[in-house]
Each structure stands twice: as C-alpha cells, then as structure tokens.
Amino acid sequence: MIEIRLNDGSVKNYDKGITIEHIAKDLSSSLAKKSIAGWVNDELYDLNRPILSNSRVTIVTKDDAKAFEVLNHSTAHLMAQAVKRLYPDAQFGVGPAIKEGFYYDIATAHKIGEEDLALIEKEMRKIIQEQTPMSRQVLTRQEALERFENDPFKTELIQELPEDEPISIYTQGEFVDLCRGGHVGNTKHIKFFKLLSIAGAYWRGDSDRGMLQRIYGTSWFTKEALENHLKVLEERKARDHRKLGKELRIFELNRDAGQGLAMWLPNGYTVRKVLEDYVYKLERKAGYKHISTPILGTKRLYEISGHWSHYRENMFPVMHRDGEDFVLRPMSCPHHALVYQSELRSYRDLPIRYAEIVTQHRYEASGALTGLERVRAMTLTDAHLFVREDQIKEEVLAAYNLILTAIQDLGLEIDYVELALRDHDKGKFHDNDALWDLAESMLKSLLEEENIEYIEMVGEAAFYGPKIDIQVRTAMDHVITMSTVQLDFLLPENFDLNYIGNDGEKHRPVVIHRGLISTWERLMSILLEQYKGAFPTWLAPVQIKIIPVNTEAHGTYAKALNDQFIDLDIRSELDLREEKLGYKIREAQTQKIPYQLVIGDEELNNNSVTYRAYGKKEQVTLSLEAFFDFIQAQIRTKK
RNA sequence: GCCGCUUUAGCUCCAACAGGUAGAGCAAUUCCAUGGUAAGGAAGAGGUUGCUGGUUCGACUCCAGUAAGCGGCACCA
16 A cells, blocks of 8 residues: 555555556546646656555646646657558657647658648557557666667667666557656547648757758637647737738838838838837936947958957858958947047946947848848837946846836837856856856846846857846737847957046946837837737827718818828828728728728817717717827827 | 748739639729718720749649748847
C-alpha cells in the first residue's frame, strides 16, 4: 500500500502501482471523465502510469491549461504516427505543444503540400478509431541510443539529455517516440483537431543545419472549442494591418518601389503627421531638443561607433564617391554623438536629450519583411540622452515613463517588459565585463525598485549594452518590440565624448538610447490592428463626413459647416456626389469615419447637426455649438 | 537568406481551361433617377492571365528560371 495525499489535504491508501485514472474514478465519476493527467509530486503523469511510492497527487482536468498542453502534445504524436504510415521514410525532430496547438518537425523526401494535410488528418482519424493505447516505458541511455540508432535526430536529443535524467519513450501501436510525456493514454481521447499549415523550420533552430518540414495543428476537448479557435484565427486575418491598410488606403507596397519600401498614402500620412506632432510636443515637454541630421553618412562614422564591425550585414552596401565610402544610415546614435561633441559640455549641461524624426534604412532579410511591420526604410523618432553616471537611473526611469505615457495615449497594451542581457558569446558583445556588470545591475535594480515586472532575456542585449524592451503583441500574434531604453557606455568611449566636471576634469558621459514607439511604419501596423482600422477620432484620417440630404437645398449650408470644421483644424470632408443618402452613409461606415453628419432641412432651420458615430445605428442631434464642443473634447482627450 | 505555397481587370474572386488567347461582383465612366441613415437603374469600357524562356500547330493552363506576396524558420543592433 502507498499513501496518496490529495489536493484537499486528505490522505488515501492505495495499492502500489495505482494510476491517476483509478484515483480519479475512486474520487468521483465526473472527475474521472474530466481527468487528463496528474501531477505526482512535481512530475506530470499519464492517466495510466503506475504510481510506485507515497506521493502528492493533483489531478489535471480538461479545464487546466496543462491539459490543453497534454492533449496537443499527444495530438502531435498521433500526427507523427499518421505521417509515418503515409511516408515511411519520415523521421522526426521535435514535436511540442505550443500556446495554441502543436507542431511536429518532419524529415521526409516527400514534399508535404496542402493536399497532404487532409490525407494526414484522415489517417489520424483512422488511428483514433483503432483506440491505440499510448504507453510509457523507461529506458537506460544505452537502450535508448540503441532503440533510435537509425534516427539521427532522436540520437542527438538523447545525447544531450543530462546523465541522470530518466529516458522515457512512448509507444502507440507501431509508432515509438522519445518523449518526456505526459500523454492522454489512448488515441481515442483525441477528437477535435485540425492541421493548419506547413512550414520550413531549421533543425534545432540553427540556420547552419538542415531544414525540416513542420506541420502546425491545433487540438481541443470540444467541438465548440475547436470551432471557436478557428473563428479566432479567421478574425485575426480580418484585422491584419496589410488587409486594413489596403482597404483604408493607408499605405502601398509596390515591387517597383522596392521590397519593404512602403509608400504612405494620404490617409496614412495624415495619421502619421498627427503622431509626429503628438510625439514632438511630448518630447519638448520632457526636455528633449530636436535636431535633424542626414540619411547618408560616411562608412568611417560607423567604424568609429563600432556598428561597422557588429552590424555591417544589416546595412545597405557601400556607395563610393570622391574617394569616400558612404552608407545609408541604419541608426542615429553616431550622428547624435557628433552633435554632442560639437561643443564643449559642462556637467551642468547634462542631461542633454537629442531627439530626431528621421528615416533609417536597414537591410532586413527578405523573408522577414511583413507589410509595415518589418520594412527596410523606416521613419521614427529616435533619441539619445547624454547623461552623467549619477543621472542614469533618473533618466532611464523618465524615458520609461515617457514611453508608458505614449503607449497609454495611443490606447495600446504592453504584452511584457523584457530586460535583455548579454551572454558570454564574446564575439557578439562588446568586451568589457566591468561596464556590462555595472550597466546590467543598474537596469535590474531600477526595474525592481519601481516594481516593474520583467522577463530576463540572456543573450538578447545590444552589442553595446543591456536594454529594456517593451513588447506588444500583434493581431497575428507576433510579439514585436514597441519601445526600448538601452544603456551604452561604449559609444561615448568610441567617440571620445566628454564633459567637464565640477573638478575641472574631463569625464565620460553615458548614452541612453531611447526608442519611443517604434517606427511610424510599425506603429501604424499595430494601431491598425489594435483598432481594427477604426481609429479614435484624434487619429482618424477623416474625422467627419458631411452628407447633405439634398445637394441643391442643403449643399451651401453643408459647405459652410465643412469650412468651419476645417478652420478648427478638424479633418472634415464633404460628400456632394449625386448618390443616395444610404449609399453615402454606407461608404462612410465602410471607411470607418468616426462621425457622419447628415444635413437636411431640420439642421438647416435649427442650426444643428445630426450625427451618426462609426459602428452605431443611433442618430444624435445637437446644436452646432454643442457639437463643436463635443468633437473638440473628443480630440483633446484622445478619444 | 532557407523551406513550402500563391500570383487572372483598380479591388475582391475555389469564373474558366483533359492545352483551342478569358468571366463575375464592386469601384471607375456615361446616361436616367434622386429628400433622411449600410448598395436606385441602365449602357459602354476596362486584361500581353507577375516577368523571361521552353514544350506544342496552339499555353492563363504543362515545364524551367526569375520577381513579388503569403505561412513559417532563421534574423531583428
């Protein structure tokens, strides 16, 4: 007999070798139905894995996040079995559960296409019908290596497992896989799944190694849950900024203009200009000085800054003229350093905060380019703060708070904050451990003092220093960097930047790189997705559409109204086309214009307006004065 | 960059094609109609089927190459 301590603290005695399945049944039949796996002490057990000693047991039910993971992991195995039946030469890399499903990496001479997904699904259903048990066995390292001796992928994985780790394999019918578990115990538990896409993926995520074929899928406990998830995927597509950007005439990409080189259309540029003005004002208030420096610079400049040795691959190639090499600028720090250097600085001058709205060019890998999200020419407000060491904390914090203000004003949400640190890959990072330690500990203690939750990302730092990155999630569920604050002790060294201290001696300033809200391109992609194209009034390209009921009778009043709005800096447009009212309303709604004003006799006679807000059905009539106040308040409060 | 897929009118499109040089809706144009909140009617027009080459009597259709786009992977100072 062994003692099993349950979740509620009670202790029960069972025969040695009891399983989660039996314990669940013993507790209640409804629990048995819902149970998927169990935690035994801190290890995840399958339903049918024997428990051999006194243990703490927590039953994992379908409602637990862990159960979704187990189900998807098992579905990955099921898929692998089906793939192996269809393509017997198939060998498998890794096949984990992921946030919304699973994938499995497959090596086979057969090129898996869209049509194959249906065939694989069919085979999977066959295996489910066979009600194949999934059973666990533990092997020694030697046995495992022998078992997988013809499988280079699994052999490699086994060799990398720690010496003392038990090696488990799972068998379902003729299919055997190296796997930690847990699993659902029998393929019959897998019911509602769909294979979604095929992709290429490097073995071990290493671009120097071979590429496998990856199949993505998703698996759920109920039909509704699966259907709901598929609907979510559809909805994501509907708010894809590339689709919305085209529909709303925000930007244009053209192969003749160049890959990743976006053109801003009038609607898009209007929004961008509002953002630029907003940021300019925000920065002025925060003590930044704006400068402007060229897009083209000498290669020498980037040699001095250190970018040439660390970043050359991501720059457009050199242009040679008059015995000088020029490059398109990929970032602003070197120019800002030169501007700093242009006068003698006193400790009293610091901090000096330079901001610049500027276009930068980066040679992004062609496969990385995605609409406005990843481009090769981008315009942004880039800033560098030149500070004394004793000002670092205060200035990093101020920059961080400025970022929060902007993100809040724009109605965006932070997904998480990341502290990017170096690792010991000396080639990747500037080599000065003392400075690194100082910079990293400063950022860390600042985040902790301010109670800012963060995730440490070792090896993700910039080559010149650690950084705090603010990550957001796109509609397509990509995580991208929105804002960044980076500490840099290297740039001041490389440019020999100084200030005169109160001791009359030269001292080294520290540079803080600050990316406020990414680039206008990326920001636009995020805003489009965030608002599904329906911009808040203060950002909307067109804020008001004025629609006279009858052009002849009401056109003059409508025109006068439109002029008044424009005088108040409200982006109003007049629709005088000879079309039905309903047609014009529909078009204004489709264009997601925040307010449509219909002007007829009633409005003309009472000096009023009747508006209909985007997405709403009701009509509201207000006096002209009241509407002016209303719309201006909307804009002022960034609604 | 790598793997796979896609590319037909300004836009959208599982229109078409065992290989016989293309079709719809919307938009645009013209005409008619037109007073209250999501598409009034009619007509005509619009295409070297991404590009280059090959196979063929004949290619949107098959093949090769190339470009861009899409899904991922790698990359993202």
